[in-house]
Amino acid sequence: MPLMHAASCxxxxxxxxxxxxxxxxxxxxxxxxxxxxxxxGAPDVGAALSTALAPLDYADLNQAVxxxxxxxxxxxxxxxxxxxxxxxxxxxxxxGVLRTSxxxxxxxxxxxxxxxxxxxxxxxxxHQCGRLHGHGFGVTLCAAASHAELEQAWVRLRPLLxxxxxxxIPGLENPTSEVIxxxxxxxxxDVLALDHVIVRxxxxxxxxxxxxxxxxxxxxxxxxxxxxxxxxxxxxxxxSLRLHLSGQLDEVMGWVQDFxxxxxxxxxxYQQLDHYPLDQVDGLSVANCAGIAQWxxxxxxxxxxxxxVDVYQRPGEGSLxxxxxx
Numbered sequence: 001m002p003l004m005h006a007a008s009c010x011x012x013x014x015x016x017x018x019x020x021x022x023x024x025x026x027x028x029x030x031x032x033x034x035x036x037x038x039x040x041g042a043p044d045v046g047a048a049l050s051t052a053l054a055p056l057d058y059a060d061l062n063q064a065v066x067x068x069x070x071x072x073x074x075x076x077x078x079x080x081x082x083x084x085x086x087x088x089x090x091x092x093x094x095x096g097v098l099r100t101s102x103x104x105x106x107x108x109x110x111x112x113x114x115x116x117x118x119x120x121x122x123x124x125x126x127h128q129c130g131r132l133h134g135h136g137f138g139v140t141l142c143a144a145a146s147h148a149e150l151e152q153a154w155v156r157l158r159p160l161l162x163x164x165x166x167x168x169i170p171g172l173e174n175p176t177s178e179v180i181x182x183x184x185x186x187x188x189x190d191v192l193a194l195d196h197v198i199v200r201x202x203x204x205x206x207x208x209x210x211x212x213x214x215x216x217x218x219x220x221x222x223x224x225x226x227x228x229x230x231x232x233x234x235x236x237x238x239x240s241l242r243l244h245l246s247g248q249l250d251e252v253m254g255w256v257q258d259f260x261x262x263x264x265x266x267x268x269x270y271q272q273l274d275h276y277p278l279d280q281v282d283g284l285s286v287a288n289c290a291g292i293a294q295w296x297x298x299x300x301x302x303x304x305x306x307x308x309v310d311v312y313q314r315p316g317e318g319s320l321x322x323x324x325x326x
Contacts, residue, residue, distance in 0.1 A: 008317060036049050115136050115163060120176060122253055171186070214248070214256050223237075293319050
């Protein structure tokens with residue numbers, strides 16, 4: 001579907017699941033977060049999400065689900081949201097499960113990290129990434145595997161990267177985010193049924209690799225007013241706009257596109273949005289997340305790598321416009 005909508009809702013709950021290490025059952029609690037996506041024109045899953053999750057809030061999940069592990073819990077939620085096209089569940093800050101559609105396989109994901117230095121050897125003189133610098137990198141592994149399997153795989157791999165000069169590692173002589181994500185895939189594909197690998201080098205930029213295609217994104221925030229009612233009153237949001245670009249890597253530069261160049265392309269129409277009333281922005285016919293996403297995609301129509309634009313008015317609440325499917 002060209003246009004999708006997203007919503008999120010959290011809940012606090014206790015559960016008891018079998019501990020593989022000692023075979024005990026221990027009641028404990030979590031702050032869960034569930035996100036749902038649905039196609040434009042379908043019933044509003046967002047309105048139904050909080051209703052569906054209400055019985056789980058401050059509850060013993062074993063009373064609702066026989067074995068309330070992440071996979072079974074996501075299945076229970078899916079049964080109460082028949083119009084959702086995708087569901088994502090976070091059961092702890094670093095882990096959870098997802099299903100991209102009702103027909104897609106269930107996948108477990110794990111967030112991890114490492115800290116390392118690098119420099120990009122092929123950038124033009126004066127480019128900031130040509131200087132030796134470092135990042136606290138974020139990694140997400142997503143696979144048809146258990147969390148334990150994901151953890152075991154990462155424990156073996158992290159020492160090769162953490163507190164290292166990445167350029168010195170074979171295969172990472174030009175350690176862009178895209179190259180690192182592909183390197184991680186190569187290291188893990190034989191031991192995990194990977195779906196994709198994500199590498200985040202900053203809070204606003206990252207790269208995803210699925211074994212075939214690279215996708216990068218760059219996020220910008222802007223503050224704007226939006227009409228509240230027919231009486232001329234306004235409200236406002238701190239919006240988040242994320243541009244996704246996909247394609248093959250430049251063989252020399254090692255990237256789909258320079259994150260800095262993506263930011264530069266975004267800047268002219270960012271200046272039309274930031275600290276303005278959206279109903280007065282030229283060419284923006286509908287002052288909501290869906291309208292902004294489609295407006296931004298039109299502004300970047302000359303960017304062939306652009307594949308999707310996400311706009312969120314609150315964390316987890318917004319619209320996603322797929323350019324390739326439009």
